[in-house]
Amino acid sequence: MRIGELAKISGLAASRIRFYEASGLIQSVERKSNGYRDYAPGTEAVLEIIKGAQAAGFSLEEIRQLMPRSAGGWQHDELLSGLKHKVEEIEVLQQRLAQNKAQLLNVIKGIEGKPEGMACAENAQMLINRLREEGGAPASSTRKSARRAPRA
Template sequence: MKIGELAQRSGLATSAIRYYERAGLLPKAKRGSNGYREYDDATLEQLHVIDIGQSLGFTLDAIRAVLALEGKALQDGLIESLAARLVEIDKMMLALQAQRTSLLETEQKLRQSWVMRPCVNSEPAPPLRPTGSGNR
């Protein structure tokens, strides 16, 4: 299939497919006698793996490493990659929860301190004089 059909079937832009090829995520496409790239169904499957991997937050390097594997090593690599990504996500969730807790505590402290002693600049600012009115 030509790149346009591959793009349509994969849901990716032709520029993305060319990029993945240049980046080594896809094998170099075979060229027809007319010079057009020609792809097979295996390339479509690889594009689906790339798309899924990116949607799950994997780096292109991690995806490239998995795509380089075959057979049982591919299966094991996928499972290991998923497990490692889950650990990363758990760490991010803990860090975000800690940040959330800290933000809530800071907000509460600020509100309490403002009740005890209001801001010195709490008076409204004087109105601005109109500019360019010609009255001086």
Template sequence: MKIGELARKSGIAASAIRFYEEQGLLAPISRTASGYREYASNAPDRLKLIQGAKKLGFSLEVIRSMLDENGKCSFEKTMEQSAILLREIEAQQEALERRRQSLLILRATLLDYPNQEPCRHSVSIN
């Protein structure tokens, strides 16, 4: 299938498909005599997989490492990368909770001293 048909079937712009090709995530199986890209029948599925992985927060580099030539994910690599991403998310959640607690402390401190300048009270983020 040509890039226009692939774009219609996948709902992904031709420019994005070309970008994924440049990034090594999707390759045409051939070119026509006039130079048009021809993609495999599994290309829409591969694009959906790429888009889904991006929505989960995987970088294009990580997605590339998880895919094989047939557009399938390696179980081992996907488990490994998902564990890494989960640890990153958990660290971000912990940092956000520390910020939240610091803001709550700041608000409580301000309520104790309503007539003073709020910026006089510094609250550290642990």
């Protein structure tokens, strides 16, 4: 299968396919006498795996480590370990995002509930102090917040 056909089927640009080939993610192909690349029929499936893995948050290096090293097939234990590790990373990220969301919602609530007559800068400083007391903002980010206080 030539690269144009593979690009059309996979939805990837030909340049991306060539990049994956140069990176060792897909098998190098022989060039025909006319210079065209001729990809094996299984290449489309490998590209789908790569696209899915990237969508799940795997880096190209992580994908490279998990892909079969030969036609012999997948390394069961390595694959399972890599997948479990990625799930753990996602869970940590989800926790961090939930904390960030809760903190942002508290800031929004503080801005929307600004006492009448209080200046925006004073309200912002009050919110920053509250975040510090609650331990919700590291010192470095509160310094940035103090410089760029939220408009309330």
